[in-house]
Amino acid sequence: MLEHEAACLAASNPRCQNCGLSTVKVLQTPMSWLHIVDEPYIHVLVNSVCDKSECEMQTRQQIQDIMAEVTTEVQEAEELAGRLRNTVEILLCKVCGETNAKRCARCKVVGYCGKEHQKADWKVHKRDCASVSR
Numbered sequence: 001m002l003e004h005e006a007a008c009l010a011a012s013n014p015r016c017q018n019c020g021l022s023t024v025k026v027l028q029t030p031m032s033w034l035h036i037v038d039e040p041y042i043h044v045l046v047n048s049v050c051d052k053s054e055c056e057m058q059t060r061q062q063i064q065d066i067m068a069e070v071t072t073e074v075q076e077a078e079e080l081a082g083r084l085r086n087t088v089e090i091l092l093c094k095v096c097g098e099t100n101a102k103r104c105a106r107c108k109v110v111g112y113c114g115k116e117h118q119k120a121d122w123k124v125h126k127r128d129c130a131s132v133s134r
Contacts, residue, residue: 001028001044008046016050018058023048027056029063031070095121107132 008026016023027047034040045063049055091111093101101111104118107129112118 001030004028004044009048012046012048015048016052016055017048018055019050019052021050021052021055024051025049027059027063029067031067093117094125104129 005026005028008028009023012023012026014023015021025048027045027049029045029047031043031045033043045066047059047063049059090099091101091103092099093113094110095117096113098113101113104110104112104125109128109132110121110125112121
């Protein structure tokens with residue numbers, strides 16, 4: 001990250017984000033997303049600060065707070081995704097509401113508990129089935 005410090009400083013806000021004095025340096029904080037299987041990456045937060053130690057400490061604390069918040073949100077999203085993966089879809093018969101329905105082989109959208117109900121609904125379902133399966 002040292003090799004990019006000059007470029008980060010040149011591209012950053014010319015004022016300290018805490019007090020508004022001239023920026024003297026930038027804080028570069030990497031956030032690893034290497035656990036993302038399909039497209040891992042590292043995000044680097046760049047924050048401009050002046051030469052006052054209070055501003056640097058306050059900025060570092062703000063960064064820690066943001067990272068904790070993002071980590072919590074990511075964990076909650078991953079937990080929700082895990083719960084959704086473990087759910088079971090219940091397909092109801094379109095005619096009677098029976099829970100042990102099989103999908104229409106053509107469109108795979110609606111379900112029927114048996115041939116009788118599939119035949120009974122065919123005149124209605126025929127239009128939708130044809131448009132979905134194209």
